[in-house]
Amino acid sequence: MKRKLLGVSLLVLLVTALVLTGCSSGGTKTAAKEDSLADGVLSVGVDDTYLPMEFRNDQNELVGFDIDFANALAEQLGVSVEFQTVAWDGIFNGLNAKQYDAIISSTSITPDRLKGFSMTDPYVANGIVIVSRKDATPVKTFKELEGKTLGAQIETTADIAAEKLKTDENVNVEIKKFDGMLDAFAALQGKQIDNVITDAGVAMYYVAQNPDLFVVSSDVLTNEPIGVTSRIDDTATTEKLNEAIKALQKNGKLSEISMKWFGKDMTKDIDTKLVVIE
Known part of the structure; x- marks a missing residue:
């Protein structure tokens, strides 16, 4: 009799735990519905050695196309932006470890990355x-x-x-x-x-x-436009970022940033058909 009651008790506890887990921020499925921007901060991982996308100027200030783009994104979203610099070979691990909520660091959209991460629509052409x-x-x-x-x-x-x-x-x-x-x-x-x-x-x-x-000296060998990268379950953030990217394309801000850093507009009519060598 005690064994049966114990089993029922354990079952009740297990169900209760599962329900509570599903309601907590630690649940994987719930995390997908949460918004990393809810705290009012766009936390960005960036490799600061990649001119002209992201680098340090003579005053050790973080500058570049992606830095201007991230600041414009944050303004469009009504949040502040915080940058965390990290070496490129560890940047995706840092994202998965929740050290920041997005990578804005000249990240090419590739089939492999689309399998492991949530990526926005492209905001600049690349190959x-x-x-x-x-x-x-x-x-x-x-x-x-x-x-x-x-x-x-x-x-x-x-x-x-x-x-x-x-x-x-x-x-x-x-x-x-x-x-x-x-x-x-x-x-x-x-x-x-x-x-x-x-x-x-x-x-x-x-x-x-x-x-x-x-x-x-060569032709462009691939077509791998650049997008913002978030964790695979963080689709809510990606949706908000996509809305902001479209707004920046429409109001001309992205074109302005592109002209500043490239001398040409690489943010319009982006070819989204991936041609990647991997």
Whole structure:
């Protein structure tokens, strides 16, 4: 008799616990319905070494396209913004660990990332390109990297694509990994490497800053527009961010930010058909 009553009691306790868990903020399904912006803060993870998207200026201030974009997003949403700087190779782990609620750090939309995260509609066009020095033979295709050294930022889509193309096209190229593009372009300028592979916007910026040194020598190899990344269950935040992105596109603010950093508008008529090498 006691055993039966004990079993019933345990069952009641278990059901009660499940109900309470479902009502708490710790429940996975409930978390999906909650809004990370409810506290009035847009908490953003960013890698501050990726010119012109996000970097530190001479006064050690956080600046760049994504920084202006995040500030505009926050203003549109009626919240404040807080930035947390983190190395790129740990940025997704930090998001999942709830160190911040979104990544706004030139994050390409890819099939793999769409499986593991909630991503907004794209807010800027993007693809990867090869950059050459002007005093060397320009590399137009990946096959022309045969026997050369290629710089890439570790764990970026450019790095992943380079490794895949190296294998698929059987190209004898040495891929050197850098923590940030500043180091990669410094190595290219110093002739420690022969070429760099990176996002088109980043390449355009470095070429504009050093037109006598660098040239974008290849066609755009992929189509991987950039979106804001949130945790996979945090779809409510993504929905709000999408509404704000559309408003910034409509009122011209995104175009203004793009012209400031790229000298051209890369925020309109974005091709959403992904062409990714991974």
